[in-house]
Amino acid sequence: MKCVTCRGPAVIDIRRQNANYCVDHFFEQCRRQVNRAISDWDMISPGDRVLVAVSGGKDSLAIWDLLVELGHQADGLYIGLGIGDYSDVSGQYAREFADSRGLLLRTIDLPGSYGYDIPSGSRAARRAPCSACGLSKRHLFDTAALEGGYDVLVTGHNLDDEAAVLFGNTLHWHTEYLGRQLPVLPARAGFPKKVKPLVRLTERETAAYCVLRGIDYLVDECPMAAGNRHISYKEALNDIEVRSPGAKHSFYFGFLDRAAALFTPEADADREDLTACTSCGAPTTAEVCAFCRLVDRAGGHHPSAVPVQLSRGPAAGASRRPSTNEES
Numbered sequence: 001m002k003c004v005t006c007r008g009p010a011v012i013d014i015r016r017q018n019a020n021y022c023v024d025h026f027f028e029q030c031r032r033q034v035n036r037a038i039s040d041w042d043m044i045s046p047g048d049r050v051l052v053a054v055s056g057g058k059d060s061l062a063i064w065d066l067l068v069e070l071g072h073q074a075d076g077l078y079i080g081l082g083i084g085d086y087s088d089v090s091g092q093y094a095r096e097f098a099d100s101r102g103l104l105l106r107t108i109d110l111p112g113s114y115g116y117d118i119p120s121g122s123r124a125a126r127r128a129p130c131s132a133c134g135l136s137k138r139h140l141f142d143t144a145a146l147e148g149g150y151d152v153l154v155t156g157h158n159l160d161d162e163a164a165v166l167f168g169n170t171l172h173w174h175t176e177y178l179g180r181q182l183p184v185l186p187a188r189a190g191f192p193k194k195v196k197p198l199v200r201l202t203e204r205e206t207a208a209y210c211v212l213r214g215i216d217y218l219v220d221e222c223p224m225a226a227g228n229r230h231i232s233y234k235e236a237l238n239d240i241e242v243r244s245p246g247a248k249h250s251f252y253f254g255f256l257d258r259a260a261a262l263f264t265p266e267a268d269a270d271r272e273d274l275t276a277c278t279s280c281g282a283p284t285t286a287e288v289c290a291f292c293r294l295v296d297r298a299g300g301h302h303p304s305a306v307p308v309q310l311s312r313g314p315a316a317g318a319s320r321r322p323s324t325n326e327e328s
C-alpha cells in the first residue's frame with residue numbers, strides 16, 4: 001500500500017477517495033479537509049477567538065489540535081456532566097491534552113454548580129438521559145461562549161455523526177430539524193456562531209489522526225448511550241458504506257447542496273417568536289427556557305454567575321497558575 005502523494009509506505013486507506021496516505025500526507029489531508037470546511041462555509045475568520053467544546057473523546061481533541069495547527073487561537077470548554085467515572089476520566093483526557101500543549105481549558109461542573117447530574121437529573125425530570133444531556137450541554141456551550149466573548153463555538157461532530165442525524169431526521173421527516181442541520185449556524189441574539197469543521201472527516205479518520213499524533217483520548221462510549229437510536233443509524237450507514245464507499249459523504253453533502261435550503265424557512269419561522277427566559281435570559285419560545293425547566297425538575301439550582309473554571313497547562317513556558325473562578 002503506497003501513499004498517493006509521495007509513494008512512500010501508506011498507513012491508512014480512505015476508500016471513498018480511493019487513496020492511501022503515509023503519516024505526513026494523512027495529516028496534510030486532515031488539515032486540508034478542515035480548511036476546506038472552514039472556507040466553504042465561512043466558519044472561522046482570521047483573528048477570531050474560538051472556543052472548542054471538548055469531551056475528552058477523539059473528535060473534539062482532534063479538532064482542537066487541528067485548529068491550533070492551522071494557526072487559530074482556540075481555547076477549550078469541558079463540561080463535567082456527573083456521569084460517574086466516565087465524566088471523571090473524560091475530564092482528565094481533556095485536561096491532559098490542554099496541559100501538554102499549554103492551552104487554556106475552561107471547565108463547568110454541572111453537579112457542583114447547578115446541583116444535578118445527568119443520571120439522576122434526567123430520571124427526576126423524566127427525560128431520556130441523552131435528551132437532558134444534550135439540552136444541558138447546548139445551553140452551557142452558548143452561555144460560556146457568549147460570556148467569554150468568543151466569536152465562534154466549535155464542536156467535534158464528524159461526517160458519521162451528521163450523516164446519522166440526517167438519516168434519523170429523514171426517516172421520521174423531522175422537517176423542522178432538517179432546516180437547522182447545517183455545519184454552521186450564524187450568531188443571533190442570545191446564540192453564538194456554532195460550527196462543525198470536522199464534517200468532511202469520518203470518525204475512523206479522527207481516531208487515526210489522534211493515534212498517529214499521539215493524542216490520548218477516552219475510547220469508551222458514554223454508559224448512558226445504550227438504546228440511543230443514533231447508534232443504530234450509524235451502524236446502518238456503515239453497512240451501506242462497506243458496499244458503496246462514499247455513500248455517507250454523498251448522502252450528507254448531497255443534502256446540503258440540494259435539499260437543506262428547502263427546509264430553512266420552516267426552521268427560521270420556528271425562531272421568530274423568541275423572547276428572553278424570565279429566569280436566565282436565554283432565548284426561548286416559552287416564558288421559562290427548557291434548560292431552566294430541566295434544572296427545576298431535576299431538583300437543581302442556578303449559580304449566581306456562570307461558573308467557569310480556567311486552567312492553563314505548563315507547556316507554553318509559563319509556570320502553572322492555580323485555577324481561577326471567572327465570576328470573582
Ligand code: AMP
Nearest residue numbers: 053054055059060077078079155156157
Ligand atoms: P456528543 O453529543 O456526545 O456526540 O458530542 C458532540 C460534540 O459535543 C463533541 O464532539 C464535543 O465537541 C461536544 N461535547 C460532548 N460532550 C462534551 C462535554 N462533556 N464537554 C464539552 N463538550 C462536549
Ligand code: FES
Nearest residue numbers: 130133222224225
Ligand atoms: Fe447520551 Fe451520554 S447521555 S450519550
Ligand code: ZN
Nearest residue numbers: 003006022025
Ligand atoms: Zn506520503
Ligand code: ZN
Nearest residue numbers: 277280289292
Ligand atoms: Zn432559562
